[in-house]
Amino acid sequence: MATAATTAARPAGRRAxxxxxxxxxxxxxxxxxVAFLAAPLVVLFRYSFNRYSPREFMIDAFTLENYARFFTDAYFIGVLATTVQVAAVCTLVSLLFAYPLAYLMARTESRWKSALVIAVVFPLMVGNVVRAAGWMAVLGNEGIVNHLMLSLGIVSQPVRLMYTPFAVYVGIIAVVLPYMILTLQSVIEGIGRDVEEAAANLGAGPMTTFRRVLLPLSLPGVIAGGTLVFILCMNAYATPVLLGGPQFKMMAPALYDQFTRTTNWPFGAALAFILMTSTLVLTIVGTTVLSRRMHHRKLEAAPR
Amino acid sequence: MTTRALEAARNGAAAAPATGHARMKRRAGRWALRGLAGLVFFFIFIPVIFVLWISLFQQQIVSFPPEGYTLRWYENAFARSEFRHGFGLSLQVAFIAMVIGVTSGAAGAYAIVRFRFPGREAFNTLLLGPLVVPGIVAGTSLYVYYIMVENLLDVDFRGTLHGLVLGHILLTIPWTVRLVSASLVGLDRAVEEAAMNLGAGPWTTFRRITLPMMRPGLVAASLFSFIQSFENLELTLLLVGPGRTTLPVAMLNYLEFRIDPTIAAVASVQIVLIGALMLITDRFVKLSRIV
Structure with missing residues (x-):
């Protein structure tokens, strides 16, 4: 509104x-x-309806067989299921881990606060490949975890940690945690301290304050952070490839393989759109369920 | 100062009715919270710490404890052409993509924030679009698109500098639009009006008033654009060619076979470069206020 007023006050000639x-x-x-994102996506979408032939490579067609193949092939259904499971678990765990740190960062008045924020952003900026390399040194048979467990006598043989789903979970959670922390922190900062104090003065313990006041008020942050992190997990590439090994397949590496190993473009294109659509649908479902619960709680609280 | 004193008084008042036992419990809870937060903080730093540490190990096969420390793996890493060229190419691509992306993105953000016209929201969505499309999907679609265009026009795109730069600009535009828009929205227009009233023309006002006020947004956008491009893997994977590989792709190829101090040295160089860029930028623009 203020902008409209100032624009109107300007001389007419300059405004025009x-x-x-x-x-x-x-x-x-x-x-x-448009030229380097939208147009390529349109081309890829068109290719997803083409027919693949090992001899002629790709035949112009208009068929749904690539999509049908995905939903009838147990292997690819399994890949999608693994991806969704990894994404869901990593989103939940990172939410649990991020909340305490985000809360302390939002509430601290220390002069180190901005240093803390930068320190959380920093691992996010060094790149996924670098961090996967770090986890390889930590989780390998000769890695620090096995070394510590062996020397403390917890195990007598090195435990296989690398190239397991566990390694992928650890790697992905570490990748997405900073996003979750920063999103939650900014939302918690917006919640007045006085609300918590009011709850405490009315006799609520810390747990009750958290459950009945802080968590409901920070739910928008939980939803925003959860959505962002879930999308990142669904599309993870470097972490599953380097930490999961060839046996562990998620959607992004499977899609890449269709273009490099089997050169089945039409099917690879279909995989790309199945990945994007399933991510979108799951995000919408999750967001709706959570925000309905938020709404429900508000209604419940109102008459009291 | 006063706020802190007030805070302490308030906390004291809140804690006063609590019994000794409850206070102990609350204090224990607070320390548990701090401990957990510290662990999480440590957890996200583990990979970075270990990469830096093992890059200095004496022995070639990574095992603990180290037999001694040396800097020779950095020399070794530099001697390998795929890393030396990869580093050079990544710097080049990131720099050019940053310049083009920040210029065009900032112009777009300026138009979106400052002017009212039909389809403004749609343009905003379009420019933020690359954030929504998964890197691997954007990469494969660019790959098939480049092959199609190559067949049509007889110009090479895959494995070329311009092919990589054009792809990486996509990474820089949404960050720029977001950061520059944010800095423009918070900008007080009265200062511009004052300059105009004092007789400055539109160009002088823009150059002497608007541009300096946009500076924090532009600096931050440049930093994040550069880093996004430099460390990108997914979008780049299919666009590199033989002898023309970016650093993250070269590192991935190496890591698929082994982890050793040489690759840790390469990764450490990336860590130090990005850390230095962030610290230098933070001198000019408070990063913690932007992210």
Whole structure:
């Protein structure tokens, strides 16, 4: 509203000039996104209806057989199930782990606060490949975890940790935690401290305050962080490839294999759209369930 | 100062009615919370710490405890052409993609925040679009698209610098639009009005007033754009060619066979580079206020 008022106050001539030229500033960026993201996606989508032939590579067609193959092939259904399971577990665990740190970071008045924020952002910035390399050194047969367990006499043989689902869970949770922490932190910062104090003064213990006041109020942050992290987990590539080994297949590596190993483009294209659609559907379902619960709780609380 | 004193008084008042036992319990709970938070913090740092540590190990096969420390793996890493060239190519791609992405993205953000026109929201969604599409999907679609365009136009895209840069610009535009829009929204227009009233033309006002006020957003956008491009793996995987591989792809190829101090040294170089960029940027723009 304030903007409208100031614009109106300007001389008419200048305003007209600004209006005619301004939107054209969008042209370069929009062209780049249309030409190198939208157009390639359209091409890939079209290819997903083509027919694959080992001899002729790809035949122009309009068939749904690639999508049908996915839903009738137990192997690929299994890959999607693994992906969804990994994403769901990692989202929940990272939520549980992130909350305490996010809370302390939101509430601290220490002068180290900005250093803490940067320290959380930093691992996120060094890249997934670098972090996977670190986990390989930690979890390998000669890694630090096995070394510690052997020297403490907990085990007598090195335990296989690398190339297991466990390693993938650890790796992915470490990758997504910073996103969850930062999202939760910004939402908790927006919740007034006085609300917590009011609850405490009315006799609520810390657990009750958390469950009845803090958690419901921070639910938007939980939803936002959960959505972001779930999407990242569904699309994980480097971590499952490097820490899970060839036996452990998630959607993103399976999709990549279709283009490099089997060169079945139509099926690979179908995988890409199945991955994006299932992520979208699951995110919408999860968000709706959570926000309905939030709404429900509000109604429940109102008459009291 | 006063707020802190007030805080302490308030906390004291809140804690006063509690009995000694409850207070003990509350204190234990607070320490448990801190302990858990500390562990989580340590957990996200574990991989970084170990990469830096094993890059200095004496022995070639990673095992604990180290037999001694050496810097020779850094030399070894530099001697390997795939890492040396990968590092050079990644720097080049990230720099060019950053310049193009930040310029076009900032112009777009300016138009979106400052002007009202039909389809404004749609353009905003479009420019943020690359954030929504999974890297691996964007990468494969660019791969098939490049092959199609190569067949049509007889120009090479895969395994070329321009092919990589054009793909990586996608990584930089949404970050730029987000960060620059945020800095523009919080910008006080009265200052611009004042400059205009004092006789500055639109161009002078933009150059002397608006641009300096956009600076924090632009600096942060440049930093994040550069890093996003430099460390990108998924989008890049299918776009590299023989002899033209970015650093993360070269590291992935190596790590699929083994982890040793040489690759840890390469990864450490990336860690130090990105850490240094973040610290230098933080001198000019408070990063903690932006992310």
């Amino acid at each position: 000039e600004a209006f005619s030229l301004g939107p054209f500033l969008l042209v370069p960026a929009s062209l780049l996104v």
